[in-house]
Amino acid sequence: MAQITIDSVAKVFETARKRTVALDQTSLTIDHHETVCVVGPSGCGKTTMLNLIAGFLRPTAGTITLDGRTVGGPAADRAVVFQSDAVFPWLTVADNVGFGPRMQGMARAVRAERIARFLDLVGLSDFAKAYPKELSGGMRKRVDLARAYASGPDVLLLDEPFGALDLFTKESMWTALKRVADAEPKTIVFVTHDIEEALFLGDRVIVMTPRPARVHGIVDVPFGPDRDLDLRADPGFQALRMTIAHSLREVHDDAS
Numbered sequence: 696m697a698q699i700t701i702d703s704v705a706k707v708f709e710t711a712r713k714r715t716v717a718l719d720q721t722s723l724t725i726d727h728h729e730t731v732c733v734v735g736p737s738g739c740g741k742t743t744m745l746n747l748i749a750g751f752l753r754p755t756a757g758t759i760t761l762d763g764r765t766v767g768g769p770a771a772d773r774a775v776v777f778q779s780d781a782v783f784p785w786l787t788v789a790d791n792v793g794f795g796p797r798m799q800g801m802a803r804a805v806r807a808e809r810i811a812r813f814l815d816l817v818g819l820s821d822f823a824k825a826y827p828k829e830l831s832g833g834m835r836k837r838v839d840l841a842r843a844y845a846s847g848p849d850v851l852l853l854d855e856p857f858g859a860l861d862l863f864t865k866e867s868m869w870t871a872l873k874r875v876a877d878a879e880p881k882t883i884v885f886v887t888h889d890i891e892e893a894l895f896l897g898d899r900v901i902v903m904t905p906r907p908a909r910v911h912g913i914v915d916v917p918f919g920p921d922r923d924l925d926l927r928a929d930p931g932f933q934a935l936r937m938t939i940a941h942s943l944r945e946v947h948d949d950a951s
């Protein structure tokens with residue numbers, strides 16, 4: 696099981712110059728093996744929320760639990776993919792993917808099997824021996840995804856992972872992520888500014904308020920797991936896109 700509960704969480708950043716309340720009384724439950732996409736105004740606190748779930752930050756108040764256990768710090772049960780690549784330039788693609796499993800002490804044969812499996816799922820089997828500098832930005836992102844999956848987390852946290860990619864590369868990343876997620880379901884929290892991306896990938900889309908980030912609205916995505924890129928032409932998809940856009944405009948206007 697991997698259910699995440701964010702219960703009345705506050706996060707306050709205090710520096711010598713400034714006090715910022717990024718989250719306050721923020722609550723959200725993310726179900727086991729659900730993909731939740733989070734959208735919201737820039738600077739509202741989405742990355743902060745992800746960092747709290749990851750255990751990189753501690754809440755100022757409230758609790759975050761994973762299957763009832765309080766998140767106390769980073770652990771192998773949660774993997775994170777950021778917008779910038781988290782690949783080691785001095786390691787081959789295969790060694791990057793196998794790094795987490797090696798740190799966890801997985802046997803060499805198990806590691807090799809996992810590396811092969813996830814490189815295949817992200818479509819990079821032919822590049823196992825390549826170094827990151829020999830890859831395109833989209834390919835490095837695939838390595839990053841394979842790396843995140845290979846260490847066998849229960850939860851995948853993604854912060855605008857495809858934000859820097861062009862549309863076609865992005866589309867191919869959606870397909871790659873869906874393929875891996877179907878093969879190995881996880882509880883996924885995916886932060887994005889791209890409404891179509893959120894609707895294409897999510898079971899629910901959460902619209903956050905301006906800072907402090909709280910849940911402004913939740914959209915249940917009615918499409919089944921078998922989604923192809925043409926789904927975007929569906930009138931139901933476009934109607935939901937408009938609903939979310941309006942919701943975002945509402946919170947934006949409230950803030951300004």
Ligand SMILES: Nc1ncnc2c1ncn2[C@@H]1O[C@H](COP(=O)(O)OP(=O)(O)OP(=O)(O)O)[C@@H](O)[C@H]1O
Binds near residue numbers: 708716737739
């Ligand atoms: N380590 C930190 N120290 C001080 N303030 C911080 C820190 N991290 C984030 N903040 C502040 O908290 C607020 C929320 O930041 P956060 O990065 O979570 O926003 P975001 O929703 O992810 O924005 P974006 O969509 O632009 O990525 C911002 O005002 C930011 O300046």
Ligand SMILES: [Mg+2]
Binds near residue numbers: 741742743854
């Ligand atoms: Mg952010």
